[in-house]
Amino acid sequence: xxxxxxxxxxxxxxxxxxxxxxxxxxxxxxxxxxxxxxxxxxxxxxxxxxxxxxxxxxxxxxxxxxxxxxxxxxxxxxxxxxxxxxxxxxxxxxxxxxxxxxxxxxxxxxxxxxxxxxxxxxxxxxxxxxxxxxxxxxxxxxxxxxxxxxxxxxxxxxxxxxxxxxxxxxxxxxxxxxxxxxxxxxxxxxxxxxxxxxxxxxxxxxxxxxxxxxxxxxxxxxxxxxxxxxxxxxxxxxxxxxxxxxxxxxxxxxxxxxxxxxxxxxxxxxxxxxxxxxxxxxxxxxxxxxxxxxxxxxxxxxxxxxxxxxxxxxxxxxxxxxxxxxxxxxxxxxxxxxxxxxxxxxxxxxxxxxxxxxxxxxxxxxxxxxxxxxxxxxxxxxxxxxxxxxxxxxxxxxxxxxxxxxxxxxxxxxxxxxxxxxxxxxxxxxxxxxxxxxxxxxxxxxxxxxxxxxxxxxxxxxxxxxxxxxxxxxxxxxxxxxxxxxxxxxxxxxxxxxxxxxxxxxxxxxxxxxxxxxxxxxxxxxxxxxxxxxxxxxxxxxxxxxxxxxxxxxxxxxxxxxxxxxxxxxxxxxxxxxxxxxxxxxxxxxxxxxxxxxxxxxxxxxxxxxxxxxxxxxxxxxxxxxxxxxxxxxxxxxxxxxxxxxxxxxxxxxxxxxxxxxxxxxxxxxxxxxxxxxxxxx
Numbered sequence: 221x222x223x224x225x226x227x228x229x230x231x232x233x234x235x236x237x238x239x240x241x242x243x244x245x246x247x248x249x250x251x252x253x254x255x256x257x258x259x260x261x262x263x264x265x266x267x268x269x270x271x272x273x274x275x276x277x278x279x280x281x282x283x284x285x286x287x288x289x290x291x292x293x294x295x296x297x298x299x300x301x302x303x304x305x306x307x308x309x310x311x312x313x314x315x316x317x318x319x320x321x322x323x324x325x326x327x328x329x330x331x332x333x334x335x336x337x338x339x340x341x342x343x344x345x346x347x348x349x350x351x352x353x354x355x356x357x358x359x360x361x362x363x364x365x366x367x368x369x370x371x372x373x374x375x376x377x378x379x380x381x382x383x384x385x386x387x388x389x390x391x392x393x394x395x396x397x398x399x400x401x402x403x404x405x406x407x408x409x410x411x412x413x414x415x416x417x418x419x420x421x422x423x424x425x426x427x428x429x430x431x432x433x434x435x436x437x438x439x440x441x442x443x444x445x446x447x448x449x450x451x452x453x454x455x456x457x458x459x460x461x462x463x464x465x466x467x468x469x470x471x472x473x474x475x476x477x478x479x480x481x482x483x484x485x486x487x488x489x490x491x492x493x494x495x496x497x498x499x500x501x502x503x504x505x506x507x508x509x510x511x512x513x514x515x516x517x518x519x520x521x522x523x524x525x526x527x528x529x530x531x532x533x534x535x536x537x538x539x540x541x542x543x544x545x546x547x548x549x550x551x552x553x554x555x556x557x558x559x560x561x562x563x564x565x566x567x568x569x570x571x572x573x574x575x576x577x578x579x580x581x582x583x584x585x586x587x588x589x590x591x592x593x594x595x596x597x598x599x600x601x602x603x604x605x606x607x608x609x610x611x612x613x614x615x616x617x618x619x620x621x622x623x624x625x626x627x628x629x630x631x632x633x634x635x636x637x638x639x640x641x642x643x644x645x646x647x648x649x650x651x652x653x654x655x656x657x658x659x660x661x662x663x664x665x666x667x668x669x670x671x672x673x674x675x676x677x678x679x680x681x682x683x684x685x686x687x688x689x690x691x692x693x694x695x696x697x698x699x700x701x702x703x704x705x706x707x708x709x710x711x712x713x714x715x716x717x718x719x720x721x722x723x724x725x726x727x728x729x730x731x732x733x734x735x736x737x738x739x740x741x742x743x744x745x746x747x748x749x750x751x752x753x754x755x756x757x758x759x760x761x762x763x764x765x766x767x768x769x770x771x772x773x774x775x776x777x778x779x780x781x782x783x784x785x786x787x788x789x790x791x792x793x794x795x796x797x798x799x800x801x802x803x804x805x806x807x808x809x810x811x812x813x814x815x816x817x818x819x820x821x822x823x824x825x826x827x828x829x830x831x832x833x834x835x836x837x838x839x840x841x842x843x844x845x846x847x848x849x850x851x852x853x854x855x856x857x858x859x860x861x862x863x864x865x866x867x868x869x870x871x872x873x874x875x876x877x878x879x880x881x882x883x884x885x886x887x888x889x890x891x892x893x894x895x896x897x898x899x900x901x902x
Contacts, residue, residue, distance in 0.1 A: 222279035222817045225270060226698030227262050228484050229253055229285045232508025232549055232569045233666060234261040235873070236269050237695040241817075248692045250666070250873045252569040258287055259442040266449065276450040280816065282464060282698040283457045284484035287438050288431040288477050292529050295333075297430035298375035298405065301368045302334045303361065303393055304422065305381040306341040311419050312426065320531055330531035333430050338373060340364040342380070342393065348416070348712075350386035358396045365400025376402065377429040379409040379422035384710055387411075405432045412475060413535040414709035415807050420526060424535040428475035435474035439467045456701065458484050461537025462521060463704025463813065469737060475536060478529060481694070482541040486514035486521040488697020489662045492687050494519035496889060500659040501685075502645055503541075504675055505694060506667040508549040508586075509566040511641045514541045515648045516662075522648070525708070525755070525766055525809070537706050537811075542648055546640045548586040548667035549573055552633045554621045560629070562637045575611040583618050585637050585667070587611040588630035593838030594670055594877045596851045596868040631839060638674040645679060660685055664693035669876035672894065673865070674841060676882075684894040686884075691873025705734045706811040708755075715756070715787075715803045717780045723808055724775045727752060730810040731774040748814050750774035755807035756787045758799045764806045765790050774810065840866055842881040854892075861886045864897070 226237045236249040249269035254261040262283070266275065291297040304311065312332040321327040332339075342361060345354035368376060376397060383390045387410035394406050407429040413421045443455055456464040460479035470477050485505040493501045493516050501516040515522040527538035545564020549572060552562045562585065571579035573586040575598070580587075590598055591611045598606030612626060619629040649656040661684045663672035669691075672684045687693050707730050713719040731750060752771040755764040767790050770778035778786070788798050833856070838849040847866045854871040857863065862885050865878035869892070878884050878894060885893045 223274065223277060224280040224282060224699050225266065225275075225278050226282045226484075226695040227265055227284070228692075228694040228698060229258050229261065229287070229481055230507040230665075230694070231286065231510060231566065232547070232572070234258070234265050235692040235695040236265040237689060237692050237699060238270050238274065239699055240274065246689065248689055248695075248873055250692060252572075255568070255570070258285065259438060259445065262442060263445045263449070266446070272450055276452065278451060279453045280699075281446060281451060281453060281455050282701055283442075283455070284481045284694060284698055285438070285457065285477065286481040288435055288474055289479065289481065289529065291431045291434050292427065292478070292532070296434075297333070298433045299338075299371070299373050300334045300426055300429045301338040301340065301364070301371070301373040301376045302422070302426060303340055303342050303364060303376065303378045303380070305345055306343050308379075308381060308418060308422075309339045309341045310336070311379075311422050312339070315419055333426050333532070334377070338368070338371060340367065344380060344389045346380065346382040346386045346389060348382050348385055350382070352386075352388075356389045356392050358392065361393050361396040362400045365397050365402045368397075368402055368404075369400075373402075373404065375405040375407065375429040375432055377407045377409070377422070377425040379418070379425045381418060382416070383408070383410040384414045384416060384421070405429060405436075407432060412473070414707060415535055416710040417535065420533045420535045423533050424475060427478070427529070427532060427534060428473070431478070432474050435477060436471050439471055443467055456703070458487070458698060458701055459537070459704060460527065460534075460539065461523065461704070461706060462487055462539050462701075464698075464701040464816075465703065465705070469705075475534060478534060478536075479527065479538065479541060482510075482512045482543055483521075483539045484697040484701075485512060485664060485694035486516065486539050486541055486697070488687070488693055488700055489514070489664075490516045490519055490521050491697070491700040492662065492685070492889075492891070493660075496685070496887070496891065498660050498685070500654075501662050502649065502656060502659050502681075504641065504645070504661055504663045504665075504668050504672065506641070506663070506665045506671050507547045508572070508666060509545070509547045509568060510543050511546040511644060512541050512543045512665075513641070513645050513648060514539060515652075515654070523766075540648065542644050544640060544644050546585075546637050546644075547665075548584065548589075548670075550585050550637060552583045552585070552588065552618060552636075554618065558622075560618075560622060560632050560636060562633055562640065573611075574614040575606040575608065577607045577610060580610075581614060583611075583614040583629075583633070585633060587614055588633040589667075589670060589877075591615055591626065591630045592634070593836050593846075593849065594634075594868070595875050596836055596849075596870050597834075627839065631841075634674065634841070638671060638678050641671065641675055642678040645675070656681055658682060662687060664690040664874075666691050666874055669869075669874050671877075673877060673879040673882050676894070676896065677842065677879075682895070686869075686876050686892040686894065688890040689873070690876070691871065702816050703814040704811060705737050706809065707733055708807050708809045710807045711805065713805050714759075715780055715784060715805055719805065720776055720780055720783070723754075723805060726808055727774055727776070727810055730808065731812065734810060734812040748812055751811045751813070752776055753809040753811075754783065754805050755809070756783075756803055756805055758791075758801040759804055760801060765794060766809065836868065838866065838868065838877075840880045842879050847880060857886045857892075859886050859888050859890075
């Protein structure tokens, strides 16, 4: 075991979890996110919850952040220049020639992160086999360096055609830029991605260049602050594709941290699913600003190998977390058609919902929930006491616009936001042929447990799991991370026993590359784990499926027939049929995992905001009227306790709303299982 600290930055709150391996004690803290300087909120949370003696002996600081994501969402990154192979200057605008919203007549593609006058064509070209097709012209790069320096460009992306097959020209371009006096950051596409698809690789390289400076400064400042405070352990940050990487590697590969924040909760839910033996899980991470959901099957979050942010593709391993603007701070309003809407605009941490008493002047989900009595006494971990009068004061004008009473308006807000969240869940389940009614909902985040029974009713789900430390569960998820490095390389070849020999030679090269990147800090006694996957397709197809294959020590041990059969099974499961065509390998993927000491997500009693049991009037969505709800502190519920709704279960950083018609049971792990009574009776 090892002492560790996990800090996750959300749009509204920064969550911290401290695990002491000597006592087994877990402490939590939640502070307001400092949007302009997010590292300040991290430092404040550490100072508040981590004694200096504990900080000095902690082995790991694990971090999830939205800094890179917010830079893209807000378009607040570096001024980027692009060097492209002549003839491919406009690849960022041509894209794939398709429409993201087919039936939206007013759809506009996202503006490229690099304006056209800073996208400079360079004479050079490699073939897809890595052979020089057209010689590199260094003088053109020198002139480009003059342009970049004159225009104040601080970061340059170099994305040459087929650089994944032979990076020589990109390396020459980097050297020539330096010789030309360019002193800013440089991102080379072959270091970012070893795959083909010129548009996606160029987009990923530009994104890396765009967020690189901001991430380097952020991680540097945070590392300095923690060092000053006495921390001497390993600094790790979660990857978009699961697992963690060191701060040092994140500075080299910042594009891998774009989804660092939302992934942490999915990782924690996957670990919890494995420990509880749950085959199918859907996460419902509800914070102040957003709702994040992910499908977890067989204890693993669903993965893709290309993500998308604000309409821009990112060619990287990607935990498939879907996010929408629906959280506790989401603002309710009446649109031009007279309909009630909720989100995506949020009150954030400053000023926050009106009931916080910090100057909020618009009705939010939290205001509606507190007005309806769903938050019990309204006492939060920070000591904040919610103000019912202020909640009513902002709901009143909205009710007048809708010609409804205040209670019906508040009920409408909760129903709409629950429907929005349910639709996001349907995208990752129903649209893939998965029935959410057969899945378990793991609800966490500041508002996840509050919304859990509403979502369970909306989707007719079999059960809800409220994990230990639910309000800070994304930070808990950080503590379960292992060190992971991954790399891919496009190598198109027909599947055969002979081609698998070539693939194994390539895998040896890829794992050698990963070994050089592998950071210290893992548990060397556990040993590293090597995983191999292949992107495959039928001959004549464009798109691929990623298939796990039998391997040992980083080399494929299956025969060509075995790999072929694995591909057919995956294809049949995905598309419902197969083709009578040959099969080819398109890309090879290697990942290297160094396990960190195992952490069991066990329940540890912590101080609560409320104690004992009281009663409060609250609205029941199942009975559609106001009922008496028992208010119970979570830590008074012993293992095996059964509690029937209506009830409100309080803890330091979240509140569980247990509607009438639901029953809660405390599992030996400390998780609370919630099921509809009709399911139990059946």
